Each structure stands twice: as C-alpha cells, then as structure tokens.
Amino acid sequence: MPGTKNILLNKKNSVLLKFLIGAAALLFFLAILNFFNAGIKNVFYILSSPIEKTFWSAGESASGFLSSLSNAGFLSKENESLKNENQKLLSEIVYLQAITNANQAQSEASLACQNASFEMLMAGVVGSDSQDMLSINKGSNDGILEGMPVINQQNVLFGKIFKVYKNFSEVMLISNKNSVINVEIQQSDATKPEIEGVVKGKGGLDIYLDLIPIDDTISQNDVLITSALEGTFPKNLLVGKIVKVEKNDQNPHQQAEVQPFFNISADNLFVITNYKK
Amino acid sequence: MWLKAIAIIFLFYFFAILQNSFFIHFNLFGAVPDLVFTLFLLLIFFAGKKINYTILFYALVSGLFLDIFSYTYLGVSVILLIAIGYLAKKTQLSLSERGDKYPFVYFVSLFIVSFAVYSLFLGLFFYFMGLAPSPIDFSLEFLFKIIYSLFLASILFWIYKKFMGGATDNRQLPLFKR
Numbered sequence: 001m002p003g004t005k006n007i008l009l010n011k012k013n014s015v016l017l018k019f020l021i022g023a024a025a026l027l028f029f030l031a032i033l034n035f036f037n038a039g040i041k042n043v044f045y046i047l048s049s050p051i052e053k054t055f056w057s058a059g060e061s062a063s064g065f066l067s068s069l070s071n072a073g074f075l076s077k078e079n080e081s082l083k084n085e086n087q088k089l090l091s092e093i094v095y096l097q098a099i100t101n102a103n104q105a106q107s108e109a110s111l112a113c114q115n116a117s118f119e120m121l122m123a124g125v126v127g128s129d130s131q132d133m134l135s136i137n138k139g140s141n142d143g144i145l146e147g148m149p150v151i152n153q154q155n156v157l158f159g160k161i162f163k164v165y166k167n168f169s170e171v172m173l174i175s176n177k178n179s180v181i182n183v184e185i186q187q188s189d190a191t192k193p194e195i196e197g198v199v200k201g202k203g204g205l206d207i208y209l210d211l212i213p214i215d216d217t218i219s220q221n222d223v224l225i226t227s228a229l230e231g232t233f234p235k236n237l238l239v240g241k242i243v244k245v246e247k248n249d250q251n252p253h254q255q256a257e258v259q260p261f262f263n264i265s266a267d268n269l270f271v272i273t274n275y276k277k
Numbered sequence: 278m279w280l281k282a283i284a285i286i287f288l289f290y291f292f293a294i295l296q297n298s299f300f301i302h303f304n305l306f307g308a309v310p311d312l313v314f315t316l317f318l319l320l321i322f323f324a325g326k327k328i329n330y331t332i333l334f335y336a337l338v339s340g341l342f343l344d345i346f347s348y349t350y351l352g353v354s355v356i357l358l359i360a361i362g363y364l365a366k367k368t369q370l371s372l373s374e375r376g377d378k379y380p381f382v383y384f385v386s387l388f389i390v391s392f393a394v395y396s397l398f399l400g401l402f403f404y405f406m407g408l409a410p411s412p413i414d415f416s417l418e419f420l421f422k423i424i425y426s427l428f429l430a431s432i433l434f435w436i437y438k439k440f441m442g443g444a445t446d447n448r449q450l451p452l453f454k455r
Contacts, residue, residue, distance in 0.1 A: 026359075030352030033341075037351055044345050052298045059302035127297040129347045132307075135297075163348055170348055175307070177410050204307025204418030265302055 042139075042165045045126075049137060049168070052127045060265050087154035087238060087261060094155075094186060094225055094236045118234065120151075120270040126168070128264065132176035132203055134158070136269060139167045149233045149272045156261040157181075157226060157237040158269055171269070174239065175260060176201045182229035183209070183239050185222050196227055197253075199239055205264060207240060209256040218245055218256060234275050285320070286338050292316050293342040308421035311392070313339050314358075315430040318391055319437055321362050322384050326370060332362040349403070357398050365391050379438060381431075388430055392423055 033040065064080075121143070123136035138144050150158045150171045159179065162172035172179055179201035184194050197212040212218055222242045228235035240258040247254045292312040300309050317339040324331055340355030365387050372383055396419060403409035 026355075030355060033351045040351065041345055048294055052294050055294060055298035056301070059299035062299075063302035127294075127346070128301045128309075129297055131347060133348055178408065203416060204421075205304065206307060206418075264304070 038165055042167055045135070045165065045168045049126050052135075053124070053137075056126060057267075060267070063265070083263070084154060087156055090223060090238055090261075091155040094223075094238065097186070118272045119274040121273050123150075123169075123269050123271055125266055125269060132173040132179075132201060132205065133162065134171040134173060134264075134269075136169050136171055136271070137167070138271065139169050140164045141166055143273060144169050144271060145273075147232060149237070149275055150269050151237055151272065152262070152266055152269055154261075155237055156263075157233060157239050158262045158266075160232060161271065169271075173205070173262065173264075174199060174201055175203065175205045175207050175262075177203045179207075181233060181239070182227045183224045184227040185212075185218055185242075186225050194227075196229070199224060199258060205260070207258045207260050209242065209258050210253065212254045212256070214247065214252055214254050216254075218242060218254065220244065224258060234272065282334065285335070289313055289316060289338050289342050293346050297346050305421045305425050306418060308418050308425050310426040310429045311422065312426075312429065313343050314392065314395060315388075315426055315433060317358060317362070318365065318388055319384075319430065319433055321366055322369060322387065322434075323379060323437060323441065324366070328366065329363075332366060333359060336362050349399075349406075349408070353399065353402055357395055361391050361395055381434060384434055385427065385431070388427055389423060392426060396422075 121138060123138040123142075123144075125134055126137050127135040129135075136150075144161055144164050146161050146164055148161045150160060152158065157174060159171050159173040159176065161169050163170040174181060179199075181199050182196065183199045184196045195212060195216045195218060197209050199207050200210055202208055209218075209224065220242055224239040224242070226233045226235060226237040226239060238261045240260040242256045243259045244257040245254060246256060292315075296309060296312040300312070303309075317335055320335050321328075321332060336358035337355055340353075340358045341351065343354040343358075344351045369383060369387060400409060401412050404412035
C-alpha cells in the first residue's frame with residue numbers, strides 16, 4: 001500500500017512539475033516576444049495593411065450602402081458632403097471669430113492664424129481596435145512622433161499619436177477613456193467671457209464635457225473647440241457639439257453629452273508635425 | 278493535422294483583420310464584436326474531451342492575434358485565454374450530458390460568463406498598467422459588445438453545428454496526439 005501511495009504521489013508531483021515547467025516556458029516565451037513587440041507588430045502591419053485597407057474600404061462602402069437603404073429618400077453621399085460642408089463652415093466661423101478677436105487684441109492674431117502655418121502629413125487609416133484607437137499608415141520613418149495632433153481636412157480633431165512604429169502609428173481618439181482635452185465653448189459674441197472646460201473620452205466613440213462651472217450658461221448645439229491650454233493641441237480645432245446639458249446641484253460643475261465631430265469612417269487624416277508643445 | 282492547424286491560424290488571422298477593419302464601420306453604439314474570442318470559444322466548445330494541448334494552441338494563436346492588433350503587451354490575452362479555455366471546457370464537461378452533446382444554451386451561458394471574465398481581467402490589466410482610468414467598466418458599450426458578439430457567435434454556432442457538427446469529438450481528427 002505505501003508503494004502505491006508513493007507512485008500516486010510521484011505521478012501527482014510529475015504532473016505538477018510538468019505544469020510548472022510548461023508555465024515557466026510559456027512566460028519565458030512571452031517575455032522574449034515582448035522584447036520584439038514593436039518589430040513583430042510592424043511586420044504584421046506591413047503584411048496585413050493591404051488586406052486591412054481593402055476590408056476597411058469594403059466596410060465603409062457597405063455601411064454607406066446600408067445606411068442609405070435605411071434612410072430611404074436620403075442619399076448618403078449628399079449627407080456626407082453636407083456634413084463636410086457643415087464642418088468646413090464651422091471651421092470658417094471659428095477662424096473668422098478668431099480674426100475678430102484678433103482685431104481686439106493683437107497678440108491673439110498669431111493664434112488665430114496658426115492653423116494655416118502648420119505642416120501636415122497626410123496618412124491613410126488602415127484599421128482600428130475596440131479601445132478607441134486608429135492605425136494610420138505613417139510611422140517613425142515618416143517623421144511621426146508621439147503626441148502629435150491628428151485632424152482631418154475640415155480641422156476636426158481626432159486625437160493624438162499614441163504609439164509610433166517604424167511604418168505605422170496608433171492614434172488615440174479623443175473618445176478613448178484616457179483622453180482629456182481642454183476645450184472652450186465657441187461664443188458668438190466676442191465680448192462674452194470665455195467658457196472653458198474639459199472633454200473626456202467615454203469609450204465607444206463617445207465623449208462628454210466636464211468641469212464647466214455651474215454658473216456658466218451652456219446650451220444644446222453649442223460648439224466646442226480646443227483651447228490649447230494643455231499645449232497638446234493647437235487652438236480652434238473642432239471637437240464636438242453639445243447634445244444634452246446635465247446639471248446637478250450637488251456637483252459644483254456641470255457636465256454635458258457631446259456629439260463628436262470626428263467620423264471613424266474617414267479614409268485620410270492629417271498629422272500636424274510641427275506643433276510645439 | 279498540420280493542415281488543420283494552419284487553417285485555424287489563418288482563420289484567426291482573418292477574423293482579427295475583419296474585426297479591426299470591416300466591423301469598425303458596423304459598430305453598435307461604438308461596440309465592435311470580438312470575432313477572435315468568439316471563434317476561440319466556439320472551437321473549444323466543439324472540441325473533444327481530452328484537448329489540453331489543443332486549448333493551449335488555440336489560446337496561443339488567438340491571444341497573440343488579439344494582442345498584436347491592440348496596443349497592449351504581447352501575451353496578456355494568451356494567458357487569459359488559456360485560463361478561460363480550460364475553465365470553460367471543465368465547466369462544459371461537468372454539466373450533465375444530454376441527448377444533444379452541444380446544447381445551444383450551454384454555449385450561450387459559457388460565452389457570456391467567459392466573455393465577462395475575459396473583459397474584467399483585461400480591464401484590470403489595463404488599469405494596473407495605467408492604460409485605463411478605472412479597473413471595471415461595465416458600461417453600455419460593454420453590454421452592446423457582449424450582445425453583438427453573442428449574436429455573431431450564435432450564427433457561427435449554428436453554422437458550425439450544421440456543417441461540422443458531425444465531425445466533432447470522436448470522429449474528428451485530433452489536432453495534437455492525445
């Protein structure tokens with residue numbers, strides 16, 4: 001009997017030993033892999049980007065087709081061009097208001113016009129993951145650095161460069177849960193005091209406005225633009241539009257649901273390469 | 278055996294690309310289905326009883342693809358999927374066997390619990406690495422992600438059962454020698 005017990009114990013020990021060796025080997029293998037993390041991801045990007053781009057375009061066309069079917073009577077292209085035009089007009093309003101303000105204070109002129117002097121690098125969107133990140137086809141080989149702002153041609157803010165690889169980069173969208181940006185409410189009357197707050201990412205392509213003092217008046221359809229306070233993004237980039245204001249007496253600040261202006265289906269984006277922090 | 282392994286690697290790769298490109302345009306309130314996890318659980322569910330190495334293989338391939346196409350470290354999903362894979366299979370086997378060896382209700386229950394556990398631990402990892410502001414996030418997006426993934430998993434379940442169901446378990450060629 002003691003012999004049988006010993007055999008059983010030995011068998012148990014041998015299974016445990018096998019498990020421990022296996023676990024150690026796996027952890028060692030994964031640790032080694034992480035030494036080459038950037039290289040491995042870059043190789044996979046190079047291999048996958050043509051297929052990914054094809055699926056990205058196919059998805060874009062298919063979703064456009066389906067949305068045009070579901071919105072009978074509306075042409076999706078017309079809708080898209082109207083959206084673009086709207087964003088362009090909003091961008092012009094922001095620009096013109098900035099110029100108006102510049103007449104009042106000479107020092108603001110440089111800020112208002114600074115977007116025109118930015119060096120921008122066009123990058124194609126090739127994919128996204130579910131954590132509110134986008135992959136673009138420009139990397140350190142093209143001069144991309146972490147933290148660079150990413151916008152579209154209508155001056156709509158998408159986010160900033162989060163991670164740079166040799167041939168591609170990951171863009172953290174403003175809807176990412178780690179994203180916090182300083183914004184101001186666009187005022188139609190230049191004499192009114194500026195209202196500043198922060199836009200935080202909620203995940204799932206959603207954002208919200210926070211830290212607006214309870215006494216300030218904000219309302220639906222107010223447009224949010226970047227304030228350049230934190231120095232990551234230039235001033236006057238379009239962020240979003242207030243959908244619903246949420247006031248709570250127990251909270252010294254008011255919040256608001258915001259509809260972001262960025263559209264995940266964008267084909268090309270622009271990276272601002274010379275904005276100094 | 279090798280052909281099957283290669284086919285599975287390509288299938289995981291294809292699903293990873295699909296979920297990171299095509300399905301982004303079909304997001305439901307920002308939620309995109311996790312096709313790689315869905316395929317992983319489906320394969321585990323329909324695999325036989327003695328599949329220790331097979332689970333390891335599936336977890337390694339699917340976990341690596343999940344990590345490569347996200348901004349996390351390589352291996353996080355691998356470790357989580359190994360644990361989830363073994364636990365899910367153990368749970369499935371411990372449930373009483375009915376006439377139908379692969380009941381849909383078992384699959385749905387296992388899928389929901391496994392997906393929640395996977396998301397929870399991944400969230401914890403992101404939090405401790407400073408990549409997420411809060412450890413647990415059972416938001417509306419998460420709910421939609423489960424529903425969306427479950428919907429596609431159900432379709433894949435019926436397809437698999439209809440076309441491959443007869444080849445499961447005993448009559449299936451094993452991926453690795455038992």
